[in-house]
Amino acid sequence: MIDYEAILGSLFDIVHVTDAEGRTLYCSSGYREYFGIDPEEMIGKPIEDFYHRGYFSPTITMRVIRDKKKVQTIQTTGQSRKLFVEGTPIWDKDGNFSGVVNTSIDITDQEKLHQELNEIKYIGTLYQSEITKERGRQKGSATLVYRSPSMQQVAAMAEKLAQVESSMILLGESGVGKGVLAKYIHECSPRTDKPFVHINCGAIPETLLESELFGYEKGAFTGADKDGKSGLIEKANGGTLFLDEIGEMPPGLQVKLLTVLQEKTITPVGSSVPRKVDVKLITATNKNLRQMVKEGKFREDLYYRIHVVPLEIPPLRERREEIPLLVHYFLEVFCERYSLRRQLSESCYRILEEYDWPGNVRELENVVERLVVTSHEELITPAQIPRYIHSQESSETSGVKVERVMQMQEAMEEVERQLLQRAFELHKTTTKVAEVLGISQPSASRKLRKWVFSRE
Template sequence: MIDHEAVLGSLFDMVHVTDAQGKTLYCSSGYAEYFGIDPQDMLGKPIEDFFHKGLLLPTITMRVIRDRKKVQTIQTTIRNRKLFVEGTPIWDQEGSLSGVVHTYVDITDQDKLEQGLNEIKYIGTLYQSEITKERGRQKGNTALIYRSPSMQQVAAMAEKLAQVESSMILLGESGVGKGVLAKYIHECSPRTHKPFVHINCGAIPETLLESELFGYAKGAFTGADKDGKSGLIEKANGGTLFLDEIGELPLNLQVKLLTVLQEKMITPIGSSVPRKVDVKLITATNKNLRQMVRDGKFREDLYYRIHVVPLEIPPLRERREEIPVLVHYFLGVFSEKYSLDRQLSDQCYRILEDYDWPGNVRELENVVERLVVTSHEEVITPAQIPRYIHAQEASASQGIKVERVMQMQEAMEEVEKQLMQRAFDIHKTSIKVAEALGISQPSASRKLRKWVFSRE
């Protein structure tokens, strides 16, 4: 006779089974070790009762029951153990939800994280982000947190490009993480032990930008340091130079930068003696440089020099599956920074995942920091989430609003126009738009030509 509990115990540290209402039907004896709870005391009781007592944070049972799909999270126990938890819905023969099976793997120690990755075929990206965070903490490396296919491609390409000397440009909206990716590329490159110099071309006044970038010789101008000063480009010698917001660079400095790239020489202000520099150049912008070239605001020769390999980072609203991963990561960062033990309730994750994040990862990071430092309780609740985030959720749940009376045909066309524009902004291709709206691809192409492309 097979001992099913022994079999499950050999695969997972713990197993917990609930019915469709979240009441406990079975739990492994390991609960006593990890949570200090007698498993017998849990039988027949809702798992939410133990969540509200702070014994296990966060809980995913009700989320699995509500969403009818598999959910993963990192759970912290009252005994300060970190567990990777996966909740899987169970269906009866009629296709109705009959319960939830939770499996737990202890990931407190990095050795167990590494071993778990080798032994378990699929453990979820939250698990992987915990490893990334631990490695970053130990080695001082930049943590690149992602789980979407689009960002997996970006990360893979970044690691590949880090091994070559070609110039690259990072594209994407403000706040998507171009600076983090640039630092990651540097740390993956053979130049990792050399300087990484980050220059925001839009943050330095134009009158000071030239001297900051290129430096100046002794006595170059009134008020200058009597011994002269090395520029930031020269300080990056041997390492990586990251020019953020490259579109803000004035035309006269674009000429000097082009000389640096072509001749690998730099001439400080007030000097006639050039100095040799060797830098790997990474630039970034959220502007349309090609249009700036057409408008005469950006040099065409510099554009082609820095645009050798473009790498675009998609906005956060197009990779929503990363939101809970990033929330979990920042929650850990700021809890540690401020010596506070904070957790988000399950409903908070859902609210944050539904928000569009126009400020992208930077906005998300700021919101999580705000929640950590302003919360008076260990568990952060939806009431503490900023009102404007709730406002979008409420607006989305209320559906279409009619502001004025109009002809029925006009109203239908207006809804279709807005729907097509919104779908194209998110999905970018007619095939994906068709899938999202439940229409054929030819129909999607026709409607996009009518409502979207005709407006460009």
């Protein structure tokens, strides 16, 4: 006879099952070790009771019950253990929500390793933690933190492209992490022990950009160093050159960059003698270069040279499942940096997860740093979250309005109709509608036929 509990125990450290109201139906024997709770004591009781008694924080069961979708978080137990917890809704054969199953993996040792080595790699997640990033004069770690299928594909492609010499361009909105991904590609490449030079083409004044990129000979211009100066491209020789905001490069320098790619040479300002260089080129932009080519603002021949392999990073709002992981990661980084001890309340995670983050990961990082350094207490509460983030939450949750008094059943049906109609307008397929609403695909099809398709 198959021992299902032994199988579950080999896959996860903790398994916990509740009904649709959050009452415990099953919990594995590991609860005593990780939480200090007798598993038998939990059977039939609401999981929230044990959360309020301080056995663990945060809790995700009620979030799964409320949102009817999968939720992940990092949980701290009363035994000072760190767990990666994933809560998954359970549906019966008719598509009705019937409970929650939480699976937990102990990452305490990984947390300690992160503190010692300044890097993080959580067991049970799809984190990739193999890149580094210069911070001041020290070479620390820049962690590629991801969980979503879209970022799994990006990371897998980045690792593959790191092994070839083809030029590549990273696309995406400002703040999505193009610089981090570029460094990740470098660290995964055979050039990892060679220089990685990051140049922001939009941050250097146009008058200085040429001499900074290509260097200059002594006496090349008034104010030049008497001994001349090597350019940043030459400093990347043998390694990786990352040109961020490539769309900001002036047309004159675009011609010289094309020469670098075609001839693998540079000519410093004031010199007529080219120098050989060998660099792997990665570029990045948040602009539409194809449109710029049509408008004559970007050279077509250079466009095709750098656009050999495009790699697009999705905005954070399209991979919300990564927000709790990123929040936790940045919380640990800034707590360590400022020698502080801070935690976010469960409601803070919910508010941050629902915000659209127009500034993407960079904005999220800044907000977490702000919360850490401005909080006077160890527990950070929603009151400390910037008002503009609350404002979006308020505007989004105000979509359902009561215009007249009606029967409760009628009101619930109206809300269901609006949700289905809005979800179908956004996602177009019953499969995606089912996913975002947290219901089964047959239920989504049936409800859409009732409330949406029948009215078309």
